[in-house]
Amino acid sequence: MPGKFPEIPAQELRAFVDPATLPFETTASIEPLEGGVVGQERGIDAIKFGMGMKESGYNIFVAGPPKTGLTYIARTFLEEQAKKEPTPPDWCYVFNFKEPDQPKSLKLTAGRGKELKRDMEEFIQTLQSKIPEVFDSDDYRAKEAEVHQAFEKRRREIIEELSQTAREDGFVLQFSQVGMVIIPANKEGQPMSQEDLSQLEDEERKALREKSDEVQSKMKDAIKRIREAEAEFKEKHAKLDGEIALFVVGQLMEHYLEKYGDEEQVQQHLKAVQEDILENIDDFKKKPEGQQQAGPFPMPPREAAFKKYDVNVLIDNSETKGAPVVIESNPAYPNLFGTIERQAWLGALFTDFSMIKPGALHKANGGYLVMKALDLLKWYLSWEALKRALRDGVIRIEDLGELYGIFSTRTIRPEPIPLDVKIILTGDPYLYHLLYIYDDRFQKLFKVKAHLDDRMDRKDETVIECAKMLGRFCSQNNLRHLDREGVARVLEYSMEMTEDRDKLSLELGDISDLVREANYFAGLENAAFVGLRHVEQAIEKRIYRSNLIEERMRELVNKDIFWVETTGEKVGQVNGLSVLMTGDHEFGKPNRITATVSVGREGVVAIERESKLSGNIHTKGVMILSSFVKERFAHNKPISLTASLCFEQSYGMVDGDSASSTELYALLSAVSGVPIRQGIAVTGSVSQKGEIQPVGGVTRKIEAFFHVCRHKGLTGDQGVIIPAKNVRNLMLKKEVIDAVEEGKFHIWPVSTIEEGIELLTGMPAGELQPDGTYPEGTLFRKADERLRQIAEIVKEFGKSDEGAAKKGNDEGGGCPSCGR
Template structure:
C-alpha cells in the first residue's frame, strides 16, 4: 500500500524565497492595479470603449476580486473624455402646464438660467409697479381719459337733442347712461314720479322705448368708446411692461443665445408676464386678513411658474459623471415627483420633480449591484425601459387618492453606460429568463477567483503588500512573511498551482498581522506574525468546531478511529460557519439483506438530502449492477445512512465512502476504522475529485489527535486532489513522523484494498473472481441472496 501514500513534498507547496530579491517590502515598488484579471480587464475596457446601444456591461465574480473598485476606477478613467454632458432643467410649460418642459443646456449654463430668472422676476416685481405708477405713464393715461370724457360729453349732447323731443334727458353718471323724464324742461323728481297714475307711467314707458330705439346707434357708439378706453389703457400698460421686460430679459438672451430652446422659453416667459402683468402690481390694502392671506398664497403659487428647476447641475464636473448608487430603489434610481399637502389635498408643480441616479449619470456611467436592482420592485423593468427607449421619463409608481393634480414631465434623452455588478448565478438567471437582458447587456466582464502561481504573480503579491503598507501605513513585511502570504493564497485557491484573486482576504491578513506586530513592538511583520494572525482568526471563528470535537471526545457523537468493523466507515464533510470552514468526520453505516429494493438512502427517504447526494446513491446502484448483475438479476436490499446526522446532506463526495461500506457489508470483510475516506465515483468505479480536501484532512486529523493516535490513522483522497493540498505544518509533521498517512487512489479497487488489506479481485478467464478477494465474497453473498429470494418466492 506504500505506492498509494502521498509523499511529504506533495502535502504542501512552499514558497521559494530565492525568487524575492528584497529583505522587506520597503525595497519593493508598490502595485495598485489588479492582479490575475487580464480577461476581465480587457472585457471591461472593450465594453467601455464601445459607444453603441446595447453595449452595457455585466461584471460577474465573487466578492473580494476587485470587481467593484476596478469597475469604478476604469469608468472614472474613461469619463475624462466625456466632456459633453449637459445640465438639465425642468421649466413651466405655458401651453400644457401638466407636462413640464425639459431643457438641456451646456455644462454650467443651468445655474446661470436659474439665477438669472430669479433676478428677472425679483426685478420685475419691483419695476413693473414703478413704471405703471410713473408720472409719465399716468399722464398718458390721463390724456386717454380726457379724450374719452370729451367724446362722452359730445355724445351725450347729441343724445339730448333727440331726447328733448320725447321730454327726456340723458345724463352720464359713474360710467353709465341714465334717462330722466322732463316736466317743464326740468328732470321729474321722485315725488312727482310717485304721483303719476298708471296711464301716465305707461305713456312714459312708451316714449322711453321710442327714445331708446331712435338713439340705439348713438348709445352703442358710447359703449364702444367705453371698451376703447379699457383697450387703450390695457395696450398702454402692456407696452410699457413689454419694454420693461425686454430691457431686463435681453441680457439673459445674450448670455444664452446659443441655445434656441432657452430663447424660445424666455420669449414664452415674456409673453406670459405681459398677459399677467396685473400680478406684478402693488398689492392694495385688504381689510380681510383671510382674503389677504389667500391672495399671498395664490400669488406664491402663481410666481412658481417662473422658477427654474435646476434638475441636473454638472457645472463642477470635469469630464463625464460616474455614479455608484448603493440603494437603487425605484425613486433613487429613476427619479420622482414630490407632493405637498395643502388643506388635505396633495399638490405639485415642476419644481418638485427630483432626479434619480440615472439622471445624474446621464452622459457618463452608472454602477449598480445586481442583487439590489432585482430585489427592489419595478426597478429592473424601469431601467430596461429607459435603455430600450433611450430616454428617461419620470413616473411615480403609486397613485395617491388625495392627489388633485399630476404631472407628466417631458422625457430627457438618455446617453449612458450601465455597469451591473453581480455574481455568476444572477447573470445566468437573467440571461436565461430575460430576452431584453441579452440585447441590453452584451458585454460580460468575468472576474476570476484564482490565477496561476507564476514567479511574476508571486512578485506581484509582494508589490501588492508593499502598496498597502504605504497606503494604509502598515509595518514593512519581511521576505519570509511574503512567502507565508503566498502559501496562504494557494490554500485559499485550494490548489498548489494557483493563487487566489480574492485579495480582500489577503488585505485582512495584512491588517491583522500588522496589528500583532505593533502589539509586540516589532519594527517589521515576520512569518511568525502571519502564522499567529491566521491562528487568531481560526480561534475567533472555530467555536462550533471545538464544541463538535468535545462531542466526539465524550462519545456523545460516536466515531471509531481504531479497530476494524463490517459495514461501517468514516466519511468526511465540510462545515461552513461563515468566516471559517472545517472538516467533520461522519460515521456511515450500511446494512444489507435479502430483497429486491436495491440501495436505499435513509437520508433520501426522510427528505434530508439534496439532489447531488441522491445522484451519488443512484450511481452506487449502477456500479453494483454493472459489476455483479450482468448475467443474473440483482437480488439486494441495502440501507445507507449518516449516523447522528440531522442536517440536510448534499454533494456526492461520500459516494465512494458509501460504496466501501456496502462492499464490506456484502463481503463481511471489516474496514480499518482509522482511515477516513472522501471521493466521488462514477458507475465504472473511477474515483472523481472533490472539494474541501484540506479542510477534510485537517478536520479528521484534529479528531484523531483528540482521541489519541495509534499510528494507523489516515485519509484516502482522489489522486486528482493531490494538487489541492496545502496542509497545515502540524499535519505535515505528523505524516513525516509516521503517525498519520494520506493516500491517493484512482479507483474503487485501490481504495478497498487500503481499507481492508485484501485485494479487490479481478475477473479471471472463466469470468469469476479469485478466491479470498473482496469481489469474490460479494458475489458469493449476492448469489446466496438470490437463492434465498427464490426459495422464499
C-alpha cells in the same frame, strides 16, 4: 504494511510563498495597481466592449460569485474609463406657458443649468425693481395723463351733446348710481314731479312718452360711443404700457438672449418668458413688499405669480469630470425615475414644476448606472419601467399615486427627457441564466455578459499584481501597509480559499476583510506595518469567532460520544471524512461507515437513502459503487446478496459522493471478511471502473482526523487516504506537516480502489485472470468466493421454494405465498 505504499512528502503538503522572492519591503513602496482590478481579463474585456458599443441594447451584466467584488470592480474600472469620456449636458425643468400641467425640459451645456437659474432670478428681481420705477416716473405719468385726458374730453363731449339734445326735447339728463337717467322737465327746465306728471292730459302724457323713447334711443347711442371711447382708451393705455414694458424688458432680455445664443431650447424659453411678462406686466407694477415671514405655508400670491419664471435645475454636471458613474443601492421606482413632490395647503395637496426631483437615471444620464440585479428585481415596477425606458429611449417621471389610482387630484406630467445611459447590472451567473431564459426582453437589452472568475493562476506577475492591489486598498482605506511577510501570508490564505496551490482567490470581499482585521491587530501593538503575526492572528480569530459548533463536535468525538476508532482492525468498518458547513465556517468531521452483508436479493441498500436522509448525489454514489461490484464480480455468475451501508451516528442529511470509495471499501471488507485498519481514514469518490476521483475539502478533512488521532494518541500507523488528483489542493497547517515529517502521521494518494483496499487491509486486491477467477490469497478472491457461496445458497432456497409450490399445487392447488 502502510509503509510499503508511497506517501506525500511533507514539502508537498502546503504551498508557501517565500517573502524573500517579493521585490519590495512593504506595499507602500510599490506603485498601486493601475485600474484597481487584477485577474479579470475576460470580464474587463467584456466591460470595455460594452462601454465602446454605443448602440442601444448593449447594456452589461457583470456575472460572478458574490464575494468577487462585482460592484467594486464595475465601479473601479468604469470610473477610470468614464473620466476620458465627454461630460453630459445639464437638464432643467421650466414652466410651460402653453400647457401649464406639462413642464418643459431644457438641455444645456454642462454647468450652465445653475447659471441659467441664477440669471433668471436676477432678471426677475431687476424687473420687480425697475418696472415700478418706470411706471412711477413723471414721463410715464405725463403720457398716461395725456391718454386719460383725451378719453375724458371725448366722454364729456358725448355727455354734453346728449344733455343738449335732451333739453331741446324737454328732458333733463341726470346721473345716478345705476348710470344716466332721462327725466321730463317743466317750463322752467326743472325735473317734473309725480304730481306734475299726474296732472297731464292723456295726449300730453302720450306725446311725452314718445319723446322719451326717442331720447332713450339717443342716450343708448351715446353710451355706446362712450364705451367705444373707453375701449380705445384702454387699448392706448395698454399700448403705452406695452411700449414702456417692452423697452425695459427687451433691453434686459437682449443680454440673456445673446448670452445663451448657442442654447436653442433656452432661447425659445426666454422668448416665451418675455411674452408672458408683457402680458402680465401689472404683476410687476407694484413695488416688492418686505421679506415675508417663513412658515410651513406656500408663498403669497404675489410671489407665486413670479415662481413660474424660476428654473428647476434637475441635473447639474458643473463639477462632473467626464461621464458620471452612479451606484444605486436601493432601486425603488422613485429613486430610479425621480419623484413629483407635493405640498399641503389648507388640507389639499398641490405641486408644480419646481417640485420635480431627479432619480438615478437622470443623474447617470450620459454615463453609467450600476445596480445589483437582485436589488432591482425585488422592485417589479422598477424592473419593468427600466426595460420600457431603455426600449423607448426616454425617462418619464410618472406619479405613482396616479398610476395606481391612489390620488385622484390633478397632477403635472413633465416632458420626457432623452435617455442615453449604459446600465450595468451585477449578479450571480445563475440569475443571468434565469433572466436570459425567462425574460424575453432581457437578452435584447443586456447583450454583453461580463463573466468574472473567482480565482486566477498563481504566477510571478499575478503575485506582484496582488501585492499592488493590496497597496492600493490600504491607501484608499487609510490602513497600515503590509510588509513582505504579511503579503506572503495573505497570498497563502488566498490559496487556502481556492483549495488549489496553483490558484489565487479573487474573492476580494474576504481578502479585504482579512486585511482590515489584520490592521486592527497591528494597531493594538502600535506597529508601523501589518506583519505575518498580525495576519495569522486575524485568521485565527476569524476561525475562533465561528467555530463553536466545530469545537462541540470535536469534544463529542474526543469523549467517544461520537464513536471514531483510530487503532485496531475491524471487518466492514471504515473511517470516512465529511465536511460540515455552518454558513460562515466549514470544518471536517470523521464518520464511522459500516457495511453488513447477508443472503438475499435486495442488492446494496443505503440506510440513509431508505430513511430519506440521503441527497441525490450521495444516492448516485451508492449506485456507482454497486455498478463497480457488478463489473468486478458478476462476470461469471449472478450476484445475489443484501448489503446495507450506514453512516453511523449521523442524524442529518448526507449528500455528496466523496464517501463513495469509503463505502465501497467497507462493502468489500464485509463481503471478503478481511478487516480494515481503523487508524486510516478515507475520502474520495469512485467511478464505475474503480478510479478514485478528486473531491473537495481534503485539507479540512485531513486536519479533522489528525485532531482525533492526536487526542487519542499518535501511533505512527495513522493517516488519511486521498485521491492522487487532490494533492495540489493540500494547504495543511504546520502541526500536521510537522507530524508527517516526524513519521507520526501519513497521507497516501491513491488512484484506484485496488490501491486503497490494499493499503487499508494489507492484502493484495488481485487482478482478474483469463479463467474468470482472482489469484489465491487476494482480497477479491475472498470476495468472489463469498459472493459465489451466497449465490448458491439463494439458488438452493429458490429450488426448495419451487418444490414446495409444486407439491402444494398437486395436493390442492394452494397458493405458495399465503398457503391458501
